[in-house]
Amino acid sequence: MGIPGTTSSGSSVHTRQTFAEELTLPELVQEQSTEVIRVTGKVENDTISLKSEGGRSTKVPLSVKILSVAMVTAIGFGSDWSSGVTGAMKSTLKKDLDINNTKYALLSSSEDFMKTALILFSGIITDRIGGAGAMLYGNAIYSVGAILIAAATTVRSYKFMILGTVIQAFGDIATQVAQYKVFSSWFAPSNGFASTLGFELGVGKIGSFVGKASANIIAENMGDFSWVYWMAVVMNVFTNVVTLIFWFFTRWCEKRYSAKHDPATGEKLTEKNDHFEIQKMLQLPWPFWCIIAFTAFQTSCAIVFTNNATEMAEQRFDVSAVTAGWYSAMAQYMGFFLVPCLGVFIDILGNRLSVMAICGIGMFIAMCLAKWGPTVSGTAASFGIYAVAESLGPVVIIDSIRTTMWYQEVFGSGYAIKIAVNNSMNIIVGIVAAVIQDKDDNSYNNVVGVYVFLAAGSMLVGIALFVAGYFFIDLGRLQWTKKHRIRYGGLINAQKEKIEEGDAGKKNRAFSVSMFTVMILLILGAWATYFWGLATGNNNA
Structure with missing residues (x-):
């Protein structure tokens, strides 16, 4: 059975590539072995054997990875809960702030506008300082915006609420990229990255649903819809506490464990970079x-x-x-x-x-x-x-x-x-x-x-x-199973070298x-x- 992006012929694997030449299977195996040895110094049964680097362990325990994912997911749950609350209050805001659809749309559109203006810079900065650092300052700014929005609903000020929404958007811009950057530094493709995403996004959906379902209940029982936004502030305080704990956790991990590597290609997985990688972003x-x-x-x-x-x-x-x-x-x-x-x-x-x-x-x-x-x-x-x-x-x-x-x-x-x-x-x-x-x-x-x-x-x-995907290996490798990606990790490295x-x-x-x-x-x-x-x-x- 063939792999998308490749066609078998005898003992060779011929690839129809976009920007690369054809490679035979022996060349792929040799290339893969060379790359793995270059990174780790040893190959055993197609797996990477890692030795201690600078006194730090190169094998991160699964429990540490799970704890990292749990904390980032908890942070995401708080943010999704807050967003679910806001989305459920449209009709109430229009009525109590005496605004029409156009003015209400300015709130959400202003957030989208800020994201288009600043998100690219946020991505570059997150790559440089790391996901944990970006989440730390991002959630802090987001909470300031949440406090201003809650205060605006209390005094019934539409313009004040726009200011809070814009400030909140600054924080949201930072955190949106940061959490997935953290996941990418812990897990490689076909080696836990998608599973981690699935868990976080699934919990996030629950958070949004709970927030949306509880918003009107809170407003009705408390007698004032502004309490919904003050509850969102409380949830944001929770996310800030967890974010601070996670920041210290990542610092502890940096001292105890060395960088993780992609088991298929040997690529070093980084949480932050030593300098801005503009050239790599442009290619x-x-x-x-x-x-x-x-x-x-x-x-x-x-x-x-x-x-x-x-x-x-x-x-x-x-x-x-x-x-x-x-x-x-x-x-x-x-x-x-x-x-x-x-x-x-x-x-x-x-x-x-x-x-x-x-x-x-x-x-x-x-x-x-x-x-x-x-x-x-x-x-x-x-x-x-x-x-x-x-x-x-x-x-x-x-x-x-x-x-x-x-x-x-x-x-x-x-x-x-x-x-x-x-x-x-x-x-x-x-x-x-x-x-x-x-x-x-x-x-x-x-x-x-x-x-x-x-x-x-x-x-x-x-x-x-x-x-x-059946004609171009660079696209077809998205179809590969975990076993295929490990087996043809050398091909990925060969493609990467030729593309440079x-x-x-x-x-x-x-x-x-x-x-x-x-x-x-x-x-x-x-x-x-x-x-x-x-x-x-x-x-x-």
Whole structure:
């Protein structure tokens, strides 16, 4: 049975490559052995035997890794709980602050705007100072913003709340990249990274659901909706305490353990760098940009659908806003149990391109039902399929971004690019959808066409990547199982060396720079759309 990206012939493995020459199996084995010896000095039964480096142990106990993941997950739970609370208070804020849809949208759009403006710098800084350090100052800033927002709701000041939202966005920008940077420094692709992501994202979904479900209960029992935001402040204090403990924990680990290595390639996994790696960031491989194309459609479709799911359910099911909120929450969070399982599946069996194709197809079917099945049963089926399809996206996208990258030390920058693209798309799509919906008397009959377009884009990109994986080894290795990645680790190193020099290197750098240019134009387009929406009053997505 062949491996995607390779074709067997006798005792050789011939690869159809984008920027690299063909290598035979003996050359792959020799290359892999040379690389492993270079890093560790010893090869035994295709595993890496590590010796003590500078008096520090090179073998990190599993219990230490689990403790690290648990603390980062606890930090993420607090943040997701807070975001779930805020999302559930839209109607209350509009009523008690006496604002309309346009003014409310300015709160969320301002956060997206700040992220597109600063997230790339945050990624570069996170790579330099480390994920633990970025989370420490990021959560502190986020908590200051949360306090200002809570104070603003207490005195009923809309402008004061905008200030708090902007400050909170500064902190959120830092923490979004940092937690996954930490995971990348502890776990390599197909060696626990996807499983860790799945666990954290699954717990995060629970946190968001609990926050969304408890918000109105807190407001009703306390007699003032501002208590919801003060409870969010309490949760943020908890995340700050855990973050501080985690920061000291990472310092302790640095003294006791040396850097971890990728068991397949021998690559050193770093938590922070000695200097800024701008050049490596500018030569990201072409498969990385393929994953960015997929997330541009899939994630944007998921976000815009989720943001409007409650109102759609209210109209289509003819139920109250509270009941509709429960329906939308189920569509958004029902698949939380699938996420950890998917992470384990990807770590062991790979098939990342297959999962992306299935995710895209599922999203497309769900949006088609929402568009052309505007009945109660059709919308219910749409919500159910969406709940499963959406759950497949985050883990496979983030893990694929890491797997395609040659240099783990710039993973923070790579993930920041994903966030920048997603938020730019959110601004553009949100405002376009708002204009369409306003012209259709607030109905979802026509605006759902935008969702169908985005879902179709994710499906087509997903299928195209799956097919291309059989022809290009740089993309096809996303399908590799854990055993395949270990066996062909030398091929990954050979590809990496060829991409750094000669014509292949020049082509890759030129392509990467051109993609950076496209990304900057997308960001500028999002800014133009944002300011146009404010000027014309159409920023009510």
